[in-house]
Amino acid sequence: MAVQDNLGGTFTFPGTSLTVHRMGYGAMQLAGPGVYGPPRDRTAAIAVLREAIDAGVDHIDTSDFYGPHVTNQIIREALHPYPNNLVIVSKLGACRGEDKSWNPALSKEDLTAGLHDNLRNLGVDAMDIVNLRVGGLEGPTDRSIEAPLTALAELKQQGLIRHLGLSNVSPKQLAEAQRITDIVCIQNFYNVAQRRDDVFIDDLAKQGIPYVPFFPLGGFSPLQSSHLDEVAATLNVTPMQVALAWLLHRSPNILLIPGTSSSQHLRENLQAANLKLPAEILTKLDQIAAQAAPQPAH
Helix, strand or coil: CCCCCCCCCEEECCCCCCEEECECEECHHHCCHHHECCCCCHHHHHHHHHHHHHCCCCEEECCCCCECCHHHHHHHHHHCCCCCCCEEEEEECEEECCCCCEEECCCHHHHHHHHHHHHHHHCCCCEEEEEEECCECCECCCCCCHHHHHHHHHHHHCCCEEEEEEECCCHHHHHHHHCCCCEEEEEEECCCCCCCCHHHHHHHHHHCCCEEEECCCCCCCCCCCHHHHHHHHHHCCCHHHHHHHHHHHHCCCECECCCCCCHHHHHHHHHHHHCCCCHHHHHHHHHHHHHCCCCCCC
């Protein structure tokens, strides 16, 4: 696959030397159904990762609770030794049950064990960025995150984590976190239909902190809207490409991590970074959120 033109431009994580293209890759779908167990086609999963890197992707979002362990092991098999410019971001704060459940894992012991799982399965000595995942199915809450974040800050002091971020959090929790350690990114549920973080995104932009929407194509399952379909048909692209392009237009601090196990979908996702949306189309897309029923974060 040829290197893409610009992948949405670049962004530098605050207080770091880490600069990435705004269009990255989310590795969750490399695991089996329900993000559990091995993929149906491991060879294809490896090929997608290598194609993403060949196209210029330099930001991979993952977690060792994807699989569990499977996704990180595939990343290592496909890409190790890693390119010098590759930034790998992982998450801690959850674990998988044998019944495929998603369970909190926020104790100091759980977080330490989870970090070492990431390091071992990825084959690295330290993680570039680790996001503390909090909140729940109902979305972010304002409960204190001091204890788990302090545990991660200690692991950072030990040199096992270079930088810390947060996932599924509120502005109040970010403010609490910034009294404990530097925060270099926020990862929350957001897309063209589900926009409750609009003010939060703008505040983060003023601080120079990137916002990484997860499940950016979800919200309705699948994301369906007559406005989105009409815009896609007008531009001769897919609705998913429009949804991704809209996010890049929404704010310069938004970084994308769309995931796929399909080479075709990977190419479509990356091409969305070059899609220009005129002002009248952006206005039309803004109407989608008004029509959408509120959805909980996952």
